[in-house]
Every structure is written in structure tokens, then in C-alpha cells.
Amino acid sequence: MLRFDGVSFGYMSGSAINDVSFYVAPGEFVALLGENGAGKSTLCRLCNGLLKPSSGRVKVGGQDTRQVKTSVLSRSVGFLFQNPDRQICRNTVSDEIMFGLENVVASPDERRRRRDEVLGLFALDGDIDPFGMSRGERQQVALASVLATKPKLLILDEPTTGLDYRECLSTMEIVSRLNADGTTVLMVSHDMEVTADFAKRAIVLSGGRLIGDGPVREIMKNRRLLDEASLLPAQIPALAMFLSELGELGKPDKIGELFSDAFTVDDMVELTERANRAPETRQ
Amino acid sequence: MIKIKDVSFSYEGNPKNALTNVTLEAARGDFLGIIGQSGAGKSTLTRVINGLVPHYYDGVFSGDAAVGGRATLESSPEELARSVGSLFQDIEGQLFASVVDDEVLFGLENFGVPRDEIESRVEYALAAAGISDLRTRAISTLSGGQKQKVAIAAITALKPEIMVLDEPTGELDPQSSRRVFETLRELNEKHGVTIVVVEQKIMMLCEFVSRLAVMNGGRLILEGPVASVLKNAEKLEDAGVNIPRVTTLALRLREHGLYDGEPPANIPEAARMMRTAVHASL
Numbered sequence: 001m002l003r004f005d006g007v008s009f010g011y012m013s014g015s016a017i018n019d020v021s022f023y024v025a026p027g028e029f030v031a032l033l034g035e036n037g038a039g040k041s042t043l044c045r046l047c048n049g050l051l052k053p054s055s056g057r058v059k060v061g062g063q064d065t066r067q068v069k070t071s072v073l074s075r076s077v078g079f080l081f082q083n084p085d086r087q088i089c090r091n092t093v094s095d096e097i098m099f100g101l102e103n104v105v106a107s108p109d110e111r112r113r114r115r116d117e118v119l120g121l122f123a124l125d126g127d128i129d130p131f132g133m134s135r136g137e138r139q140q141v142a143l144a145s146v147l148a149t150k151p152k153l154l155i156l157d158e159p160t161t162g163l164d165y166r167e168c169l170s171t172m173e174i175v176s177r178l179n180a181d182g183t184t185v186l187m188v189s190h191d192m193e194v195t196a197d198f199a200k201r202a203i204v205l206s207g208g209r210l211i212g213d214g215p216v217r218e219i220m221k222n223r224r225l226l227d228e229a230s231l232l233p234a235q236i237p238a239l240a241m242f243l244s245e246l247g248e249l250g251k252p253d254k255i256g257e258l259f260s261d262a263f264t265v266d267d268m269v270e271l272t273e274r275a276n277r278a279p280e281t282r283q
Numbered sequence: 284m285i286k287i288k289d290v291s292f293s294y295e296g297n298p299k300n301a302l303t304n305v306t307l308e309a310a311r312g313d314f315l316g317i318i319g320q321s322g323a324g325k326s327t328l329t330r331v332i333n334g335l336v337p338h339y340y341d342g343v344f345s346g347d348a349a350v351g352g353r354a355t356l357e358s359s360p361e362e363l364a365r366s367v368g369s370l371f372q373d374i375e376g377q378l379f380a381s382v383v384d385d386e387v388l389f390g391l392e393n394f395g396v397p398r399d400e401i402e403s404r405v406e407y408a409l410a411a412a413g414i415s416d417l418r419t420r421a422i423s424t425l426s427g428g429q430k431q432k433v434a435i436a437a438i439t440a441l442k443p444e445i446m447v448l449d450e451p452t453g454e455l456d457p458q459s460s461r462r463v464f465e466t467l468r469e470l471n472e473k474h475g476v477t478i479v480v481v482e483q484k485i486m487m488l489c490e491f492v493s494r495l496a497v498m499n500g501g502r503l504i505l506e507g508p509v510a511s512v513l514k515n516a517e518k519l520e521d522a523g524v525n526i527p528r529v530t531t532l533a534l535r536l537r538e539h540g541l542y543d544g545e546p547p548a549n550i551p552e553a554a555r556m557m558r559t560a561v562h563a564s565l
Contacts, residue, residue: 035456035458036427036454036455082454134321134322135321136321161453162453163321164319164320164321164483165320165483165523166523167320190455190456190460192457193486193525193528230456230458231456231457232461234528235486235529235550235553236532239532239550239554239557242551242553243554243557246554255557255561265531265532265535268532268557269532269535269539269541272536272541272560275561276560
């Protein structure tokens with residue numbers, strides 16, 4: 001679905017992406033992690049042709065982004081910007097959704113059908129002016145417009161920033177459902193709990209270089225990698241790591257071992273129950 | 284230091300109350316976190332503290348608010364700004380200089396800080412925000428996170444008694460967010476600054492603040508020390524608040540009869556909880 005092959009890209013101020021290679025298969029849900037300035041947003045813009053690599057190659061669905069027009073790519077790549085106000089340009093929610101569809105869907109009937117579908121999905125009122133909405137609501141309008149185009153690859157640049165917990169959950173549930181139906185998702189997020197809950201794989205950037213790529217569960221327990229990328233793990237993996245690194249007496253002990261694979265609250269509860277049932281773990 | 288008594292407020296053109304009968308006190312040196320979902324009244328509450336409600340935002344105000352001994356109704360926002368430093372959600376709207384240095388200098392000159400003190404204040408504020416190396420940079424070339432730190436430095440330089448911050452880490456990554464909160468903790472602990480901060484990153488917030496205030500539908504529904512507020516899982520869920528995972532874990536362990544202590548506020552406390560839970564039935 002998405003292939004980076006030795007990709008480098010530099011702005012006037014210096015290099016932003018340096019020799020990055022990876023492949024994302026159709027249907028994957030990949031988190032893109034790294035601190036501010038690591039190159040995440042640049043990498044996203046390379047995926048939809050807004051930026052073209054200065055060396056190396058980016059392929060989306062087999063097409064080289066340097067050989068295809070951005071407008072053509074945008075038919076298969078949906079892109080949600082960090083700031084919804086960079087995206088929203090019409091005076092009603094309904095017009096905003098139709099605007100994106102005009103470039104992608106020829107039939108007016110089909111456009112209206114798709115508009116109504118996403119209005120329902122997000123429980124949005126089509127007649128409202130997006131500029132009177134809260135930032136969280138505007139973010140949902142922007143996402144609705146992107147999803148109406150039914151992209152094969154969905155790029156989300158911090159989709160939950162500025163959202164409260166409920167808005168965050170409802171947004172992520174919609175994204176998750178689309179992913180389950182086959183949409184490939186590449187998501188930049190600083191929220192490690194959201195990453196732990198929804199993404200399966202993580203790609204880690206630091207200073208424009210790819211320094212880690214693997215299952216989220218493994219990445220979140222790789223202290224060396226997290227430190228190098230200035231990342232903090234989600235709370236439960238952080239707790240598991242803390243327990244396994246330091247025992248009561250300052251060295252690893254059985255409790256650390258017991259919880260070393262725990263990733264969720266459920267894991268922690270289940271392991272505690274099991275330990276309390278099994279006499280052999282008693283110290 | 285902050286006394287809000289029975290305050291209600293509705294913005295002009297919107298009959299619905301943004302705040303309803305809110306009573307809240309913060310003593311000198313408190314570090315108070317405000318949480319709640321969008322539209323709960325968190326930002327409005329911060330505007331009551333810095334006097335922008337009702338001086339700048341028109342609407343219907345009732346009740347009493349006093350900050351540093353001054354009734355906000357009887358003081359202008361300019362007077363209040365001498366003791367209350369504010370950081371708004373919209374950083375772009377707060378920064379107006381073209382270079383970082385000038386942004387920090389502007390407030391100091393405006394407040395009539397003596398010349399010989401200015402340089403040390405600028406250095407202190409830039410170091411506290413961790414941006415000493417950005418001093419000569421054009422603000423337009425900075426990332427969102429860096430701009431946020433510039434805004435914090437500009438306020439820190441003024442050495443206010445109270446700092447009110449509305450989502451100061453909104454666009455920052457986790458490490459940078461922690462650095463901002465470590466800066467706030469230092470201002471709070473070493474310099475006695477009273478801090479009121481609205482934040483969505485609740486797990487991090489709980490590690491730093493001493494008290495939590497929970498807003499829901501314009502009302503203050505819970506207030507108190509972090510651990511005692513976190514015990515009210517149902518009320519927090521009603522308020523649309525994301526409970527820290529280690530708190531959820533504590534509550535689940537309690538349901539299973541495996542733990543009956545206070546919910547932990549951070550990872551080391553959670554580790555102690557897990558040791559207790561594993562040893563509980565031995």
C-alpha cells in the first residue's frame with residue numbers, strides 16, 4: 001500500500017527526513033511516533049505527494065508519487081491535517097463534505113449519498129457553520145470530509161489533539177472500524193494511550209531517521225529506543241517496565257518477571273489473580 | 284490567593300450558563316489542575332481568575348471573585364495582569380513579536396522592570412522554559428511546541444504570583460509536555476507561584492498537581508486532593524474525563540478484592556500497589 005525506499009527530504013533550513021525505508025501492507029494500522037520536530041508531519045506530506053522526496057522513492061498503491069499528480073493521489077489517500085482550520089473552507093458542514101467529494105465522485109447522487117452517510121456516522125448537522133463549532137467538533141467535520149471520499153490509505157496527523165476524551169474515543173472508534181473494513185491507517189499521535197489501544201505497529205522517527213519499527217507492544221517496552229526518541233510509554237507498559245527493572249531491593253525480582261508482558265489493565269488484573277492463586281509464585 | 288464564590292456567567296448571545304454557582308478557593312502555593320470535557324466551563328473559569336470575564340467577554344456575571352486580595356470586578360485586567368500571568372489556548376494569538384528575545388522583553392519593559400534586572404529575567408525565563416538556544420530565532424520559524432514554550436517564558440519572566448494556563452501543552456509531545464510541567468513545578472515549589480492549569484493530559488497532570496477540580500456542564504462537581512478526586516470513578520466518567528489507567532487498575536483490583544488502598548497518582552506508587560496486591564492474599 002505504502003512504500004518508502006531510501007527517502008530523504010530537506011527544507012531550506014536543513015534535512016527533515018533522512019534515508020527512511022519501510023513498507024505498510026494494505027489494512028495495517030501503523031502509528032508514527034517521535035518528538036516534536038522528528039519529521040513526522042513531513043513524512044505524512046510525502047505520503048500524499050504534497051512533498052516529493054529529494055532522493056529515494058515513495059510509492060502509494062504502486063504509484064510513484066513523483067510521477068503522479070497530487071490530485072490523482074488524493075483519490076486514494078485521505079489526509080487529516082493537525083489543525084482542522086487548515087482544511088475547512090466552506091460555510092456549512094454539508095458544503096464542506098461536498099467540496100472534498102467533488103474532486104473524487106462524478107455522480108451528484110452518489111456525492112449526496114456519501115455526504116448523508118458520514119453526517120450520520122458522525123452525528124453531524126449539515127446546516128451548521130463549522131466556524132462556530134469547537135475545535136474538537138471542527139476536527140470531526142474535517143475527518144468526516146476526508147472519510148466521505150473513502151480513501152484506501154488514511155493519513156492522520158494528530159487526529160485527537162485538542163479533543164476531549166469522549167470526542168477522542170468516538171473519533172478513534174470510527175477510524176478503527178474503517179481499519180477493520182480494510183482501510184490502511186498511518187497515524188501520528190503523541191497520545192501513547194491511544195496508540196497502545198488502537199495501533200498494531202509503530203514506526204519511530206528521531207531527527208528525521210527511522211530508528212524503530214515493530215509491534216506497538218514491543219516498541220513500548222524498549223526503554224533504549226523510547227529514550228533515544230524522547231518518547232514515554234503508555235501507563236500500563238510503563239508500570240510493567242518499572243516493575244521489571246527495579247525490584248523491591250533495587251534488583252529484578254519475581255514480581256517484575258510476573259508482569260513483564262502486561263500491556264493492558266486486564267492483563268495486570270488477570271496476572272495478579274493468577275499469582276494469588278498459584279502458590280509457586282509466592283515469595 | 285484565589286477566592287471564587289457562587290459565580291455564574293453566561294456569554295452574550297448565548298442564554299446557556301457557561302458557569303453555574305461555582306465556588307472555588309486556592310491558597311498561596313497551590314498547584315490546581317482543572318479537568319472536564321469540551322464546553323464544561325474550564326476556559327471560562329480561568330477567565331474569571333484573570334478578570335477577562337466579565338471585563339473583556341460581555342455577558343451576565345453574578346457572584347464574587349477575588350484574586351490576590353483584589354476583587355476582579357473592581358480591578359481592570361491590566362491591574363490583575365500584574366499578579367496573574369495568563370497563557371491562552373490559542374498561542375498564535377498571544378505571540379506578536381518577530382523574534383523570541385523581543386517577545387520575552389516586551390512584557391518586562393511594559394511592566395517597567397529596571398534595566399539591570401531585565402537581562403537576568405530573560406535568561407531565567409528562557410532557561411526555565413528550556414529554550415535558551417532559541418533566543419535569537421524568528422518566531423515564525425518555530426514549531427507549535429516551541430512557540431508554546433516562548434509564550435510560557437514570556438509570562439515566567441514577569442514573575443507573577445499566580446499563573447493561569449489553559450491547555451499549555453496542547454500541541455506538545457509527551458516529553459516536551461513533561462518539561463513544561465516540570466517548569467511549572469519548579470515555579471510552584473521554588474518560587475511559591477500559585478498555579479491553575481487546564482489540561483487534557485490527565486495522567487500527566489495527576490503526577491504534578493496537588494489538587495484537582497472537575498467541571499461538568501458549567502458546574503464544579505468535584506474538588507480536592509488528587510487521590511480523593513480520582514476515587515469518584517463514576518462521576519468522572521459522567522464528566523467525560525479520561526481516568527488514568529493506573530487508577531482504573533486500582534479500581535479493578537479493588538472490585539476483585541485484591542487492593543483496598545488509595546488509587547496511585549504515578550508509576551512508582553502503582554508499582555507499590557502491585558506489590559501489595561500480589562502479596563495481599565498471602
